[in-house]
Amino acid sequence: MRPEILTVPVPLILPTIVMLELGERSPAQELLIAGIAVPYPGERFCGDAWSSYSAPGRTLALLTDGLGHGWEAAEAAKEAVATFRQRAELAPGQILQYVHDALRKTRGAVAAIAEIRPKEQILIFAGVGNISCSLMSGGGSRSFVSHNGTLGMNMSRIQEFRCDWPKDSVLVLHSDGLQSKWDLEAYAGLVTRHPAVIGGALLRDFRRQRDDASVVVVKAA
Numbered sequence: 001m002r003p004e005i006l007t008v009p010v011p012l013i014l015p016t017i018v019m020l021e022l023g024e025r026s027p028a029q030e031l032l033i034a035g036i037a038v039p040y041p042g043e044r045f046c047g048d049a050w051s052s053y054s055a056p057g058r059t060l061a062l063l064t065d066g067l068g069h070g071w072e073a074a075e076a077a078k079e080a081v082a083t084f085r086q087r088a089e090l091a092p093g094q095i096l097q098y099v100h101d102a103l104r105k106t107r108g109a110v111a112a113i114a115e116i117r118p119k120e121q122i123l124i125f126a127g128v129g130n131i132s133c134s135l136m137s138g139g140g141s142r143s144f145v146s147h148n149g150t151l152g153m154n155m156s157r158i159q160e161f162r163c164d165w166p167k168d169s170v171l172v173l174h175s176d177g178l179q180s181k182w183d184l185e186a187y188a189g190l191v192t193r194h195p196a197v198i199g200g201a202l203l204r205d206f207r208r209q210r211d212d213a214s215v216v217v218v219k220a221a
Contacts, residue, residue, distance in 0.1 A: 029221045030118040031059050034196035036203055037214035038177075040069040047073025047109075048175050048214035051081045053088035057117055060088055063131055063216045064099075064111035065175040067150060073212065076106035076152065084113070091115070092126035093160045096151065100128070103152025112146055112173055116165055116218060123165040128155050132180055133173045136191065137166045170198070170219045177213025179206040195219055 035050035047066035052059065064080040066073030083102040087095045092113035103109055110129020116122070125133055127146030135142045142163065149155025170184065170191050182202055184191050190198055195217035207213045 031116060031218055032195050032221050033059065033061055033216070033218045034194065034199055035061075035063070035214065035216040036196075036199050038203065038207075038212065040212050041209060043069055043212075045069075045071045045074035046212050046214075047077055048177065048212040049074075049077035049081050050173075050214055050216045051084055052216075053085065055089070057119060058115055059118075059218070060084075060092065060095075060113060060115045061171075061173065061216050061218055062095075062111060062113050063173045063175065063214060064109050065129070065131065065177075065212065065214065066109040067107045069212050072107050073109075076103055076109040079103055079106055080109050080111050080151070091160065092124055093158045096126055096128060096158050100151045100155065100158075106152055108150040108152035110146070110149075110175075111151055112144075114171060114173065114218070116171070118165065118220070121165045121167070123163050123169070123171070124160055125162075126158055126160045128158060130176045131173060132176075132178075133171070135163065135165075136170045136172070136184060137168055139185070167220055170195075170217065172198070172202070172215065172217050174202065174215040175211075175213060177208055177211040178202060178215060179208060182206050191219075 037048040039046035062084045066076035112127030112131035115124040133144040199215040199217045
């Protein structure tokens with residue numbers, strides 16, 4: 001007799017997201033912010049990078065994507081982060097102008113900066129190149145415009161956009177290493193989680209696997 005071959009359906013199993021938080025949060029902390037950047041599959045260097053800066057009354061987040069991938073893209077992103085940290089006391093548009101000048105010696109990068117003033121309930125955004133930025137609040141969402149160009153090479157202009165920052169806001173910035181057709185409302189309860197968990201879910205489910213990929217999430221503490 002020939003043995004029977006049984007076919008058993010295997011359910012789709014997605015990787016579990018685990019977050020470990022060490023230390024205590026300051027009672028005065030108004031915002032939570034987390035970012036993740038991963039390199040092109042098989043690449044040692046990541047051409048995407050992110051950084052943040054907090055001072056009384058304001059928090060800034062930068063996301064940058066060096067042109068292409070590999071070591072040279074990583075060097076451009078590293079220079080963008082260094083310039084951001086040196087000029088973080090300035091407005092987002094002014095910082096991007098300094099980044100543009102600093103990246104002339106590199107292959108260039110795209111970047112976006114969001115400044116949040118929680119007590120004033122204001123968000124200020126400026127971007128150059130294909131960095132996506134979406135603000136979710138009250139069950140709706142709004143996307144912000146990054147003007148065409150590459151910092152360090154050529155760009156049309158730098159423009160700041162302002163809007164309200166409601167207390168239930170969730171801000172998501174990501175590079176083109178992530179697909180843009182995501183919807184946080186499709187995940188039950190995800191918007192209530194820590195930004196690291198939100199970013200991890202988006203990276204897990206929407207990464208393109210053919211480029212560096214990065215995401216930054218900001219929300220109320």
